Amino acid sequence: MPPARCQSVTQVTGSRNLQQADEPRFPPVASLSHSASHSASRSVAPQFAIVIPMKNEIGACADLLSDCVAAVEGLGPFEMLVTDDGSDDGTGAALEAWARAHPEVRLTVLRHARSAGQSAAVHSGVRAAAAPIIATLDGDGQNPPAELPKLLAPLLAADAPARLGLVAGQRVKRNDPWAKRAASLAANRLRGAMLRDGTRDTGCGLKAFRRDAFLGLPYFNHMHRYLPALFKRDGWEVGHIDVAHRARASGASKYTNIGRALVGVSDLLGVAWLIRRRRSLPVWEVAAITPGDDRG
Numbered sequence: 001m002p003p004a005r006c007q008s009v010t011q012v013t014g015s016r017n018l019q020q021a022d023e024p025r026f027p028p029v030a031s032l033s034h035s036a037s038h039s040a041s042r043s044v045a046p047q048f049a050i051v052i053p054m055k056n057e058i059g060a061c062a063d064l065l066s067d068c069v070a071a072v073e074g075l076g077p078f079e080m081l082v083t084d085d086g087s088d089d090g091t092g093a094a095l096e097a098w099a100r101a102h103p104e105v106r107l108t109v110l111r112h113a114r115s116a117g118q119s120a121a122v123h124s125g126v127r128a129a130a131a132p133i134i135a136t137l138d139g140d141g142q143n144p145p146a147e148l149p150k151l152l153a154p155l156l157a158a159d160a161p162a163r164l165g166l167v168a169g170q171r172v173k174r175n176d177p178w179a180k181r182a183a184s185l186a187a188n189r190l191r192g193a194m195l196r197d198g199t200r201d202t203g204c205g206l207k208a209f210r211r212d213a214f215l216g217l218p219y220f221n222h223m224h225r226y227l228p229a230l231f232k233r234d235g236w237e238v239g240h241i242d243v244a245h246r247a248r249a250s251g252a253s254k255y256t257n258i259g260r261a262l263v264g265v266s267d268l269l270g271v272a273w274l275i276r277r278r279r280s281l282p283v284w285e286v287a288a289i290t291p292g293d294d295r296g
Contacts, residue, residue, distance in 0.1 A: 142205075
């Protein structure tokens with residue numbers, strides 16, 4: 001396992017509407033910790049990265065990181081990237097303390113100067129990752145890290161299909177209040193009817209995907225709820241794996257049913273618009289020809 005890599009980043013990533021055409025702007029990454037071991041860690045390239053968005057999860061963060069390390073140990077060299085999305089409960093300090101206590105883990109702690117939302121937090125982590133394969137899970141501890149190997153296996157396999165872009169987890173039994181489960185069921189049915197993405201549960205944070213494919217998707221607020229449809233829009237194949245779900249042991253949900261519904265309607269219409277105007281040529285059908293090539 002590569003030595004530690006601990007960075008702290010200030011990134012201001014605001015909300016982005018589907019109608020905006022300008023590219024998001026990101027300030028440079030600033031490292032607060034640099035040592036010989038940090039430099040040496042770059043000699044071993046990670047095969048995959050675990051990206052975790054967090055906001056006010058001081059009660060869950062330490063155990064979650066330890067569980068992630070235990071779950072993927074033996075799969076190959078990896079890195080972890082945690083985005084502290086404007087926490088004000090000490091989550092950032094707890095993450096840095098965990099990093100100091102586990103110097104054998106290659107960890108990057110990213111920090112948003114203000115809360116920008118889950119999609120922005122995931123996007124910041126993916127952009128900062130060096131590995132070509134990304135696995136994500138929520139920072140509240142409800143997504144069991146033990147499920148990560150199942151999601152990563154299809155993409156890490158030597159014979160992984162070249163067109164497989166995303167492996168999406170689907171919760172088999174949700175450990176959430178009845179009202180939240182009912183609202184999610186209704187939203188998933190509506191989304192499935194409109195987008196026909198073939199996914200039963202897009203709200204599950206457990207996912208694995210190709211980094212370059214993800215960064216090629218349209219970037220907007222709440223995009224994490226529409227990844228299967230967006231990957232399919234770009235011509236990628238999407239796989240599904242049933243996963244477990246745990247009850248929240250600490251902290252509080254960052255969403256309300258009403259708030260989720262209000263933004264969900266406009267997001268759904270926007271994603272449907274994007275799909276109708278999808279690119280006509282998949283990325284793997286674009287060939288680069290350099291001077292001197294035999295063009296036939």
